[in-house]
Amino acid sequence: MKIILISVLTLFSLIQSQASAEEHSAEALLLQMNQASQQLNYELSYILIKKNSIEPLVFRHASVSGHRLAHLVYLSGPVREVIRRGEVVSYIEPGMEPFSIQSGQMIAPLIPLLNSDIKTLSQYYDFVLMGRSREAGSASQVVRVVPKDGTRYSYMLWVDEKSSLPLRADLVDRDGEVLEQYRTVSYSVNEKIAEYMSRLNDVELPGVITLPESKTTVSSWQVGWIPDGFKPHNLHRYKMLKIEKLVESQMYSDGLFNFSVYVSERDSTSLQGHLVRQGRRTLQSYVKGNKEITVVGDIPPETAKHIAQSVVFNSGTVKQKALSSKGEQPVTDEGTQP
Template sequence: MRVIPLCVVLGGWLSMPAFAADAGADSWLQRLVKAEEQQSYFGTFVYERNGSFSSHSVWQLVQDGAVRERLLQLDGPAAEVVLKGGQVACATEELASQVSDAQPWRRQQLDPAQLSESYDLHMIGESRVAGRPTVAIVVSPKDQHRYGFELHLDKETSLPLKSLMLSESGQLLERFQFTQFSSGPVQPSDIEAGQDCEPVAISSSSEAKSEAPKWRSEWLPAGFRLLDSNVRPSPASSEPVAWLSYGDGLARFSVFLEPLRGAVVEDARSQMGPTVAVSKRITTADGDVMVTVVGEIPLGTAERVALSMRAGSDQASQ
């Protein structure tokens, strides 16, 4: 089932006539790709998932080709994270366990040509976000193995001021929306970390072996490709854990495989907003292995991927 547009999900509060040419959506996404690495800005936004809201301030400074970002969580205890060149430089204790390479306010770089393999792109009209005129684009999945999005891009900067992630039934899974946004110069002092922002250690090559895990997925949803993989120590045992990361240009999920060596564990599945975690025991010639799939994909898709994992290095062909 195709994603239901925002005007339906939220009761039609936006009345947006459809544009005839989908080429316009491609053009705007191309602008977005360039704008993310070229624009300095400051803003405040709200982030919603699983019925919970949080509010944040964010600064981005682009200077001499380098991108630096700072995020402050405004609800509850003060929480902060600073990124330099896309890498986490420091974080307060409250955010240290949450930071990753896929922040809610900054998604992976988009490639319209790659996205067109798995999604339909449509411009659906104009709206206003944070008092600024925007264009609205629907990114609809071509199958049931990924979620859809609605993006509202600032007309002046092409940056996303609002993003909605929607299930196949039109259920809102995640919302990111600026309430205040200002483009233009940002002072270097605005990016400086506070005294409670502690350096975040980056895993060294000795902690994650460079050789590829001897595992493959026998089945992948169309459009998903292997992005990265390694073997890393388990935080709970002495057994090495194989890790594989897959993406389709928009959605991502990770697969973790750990030998059980006789340990008794149960299959499990959970979902919080768009993020699912599915654990399945599979039997191999070398003994039972626990496969865990984590990512922003439907539960049924995660379960099918988990059960498709096999020993070997050749990935499933599309």
């Protein structure tokens, strides 16, 4: 009996060691992918597949004398482009004036985890090697990125064995349903891309928008529960046009997914427990007393509902925490939303 027990414990220890080694290997692969995506000169032509649409895009990246250049182009419909030159990102969208902002992040449909902080994400996600496959004509390693707490979505990533660039990403819900896909059709890694991209330095782009300085604010509500890893960002207060309804909102992010909480006075348009889910995006409303709470973001409906119901209101006021690019700091932005 003692021999059997020792054998079982030894087998269990071996299984644990193998799982730990695979997780470490998967994390190392993602770190290599992250480094390659920031240092190589490359072009990715891919399609973003959603439930009711397919969007073709091309993304080019180059590092010229330590200066990062990136260019995303939408290949169908009106002209739409996002250009990054160092820490300045410019947006060219139909129906609005082009503008630039000071930022190291492009708000655009890029292949997920392209510029994510893998070390930070490893605190809240498990990285699991799933084996080898083939994507865009190249051998790839498949990695599953799954939340440790089960409160958010997962990703399946196909990482090119030669370049370490991501060639495919599937967003998967907790039932295993694929909500959207990024699939590379063709890609190239060569120095000529750097020569081509260096021309962006000579392109005349709109000046950087100067945002007003943030001010400390307080509010009568706070979120009682959020999944581990989500950090609060700017707290906003504004009036909705036409109906003059005052709304406060705060965004949360874990570096991979985002959601926002909106709080306003209850009125005749408020809906108790209203739920809308479209692909990755969930909208969950909840009425508590004379307040309407709405959670909108890239999270499962169950998580959105839990967050909305956790919001508490105080008779006085509480300081809302927020994160700025310089660290933790309460901020506010008052105005009117168009």
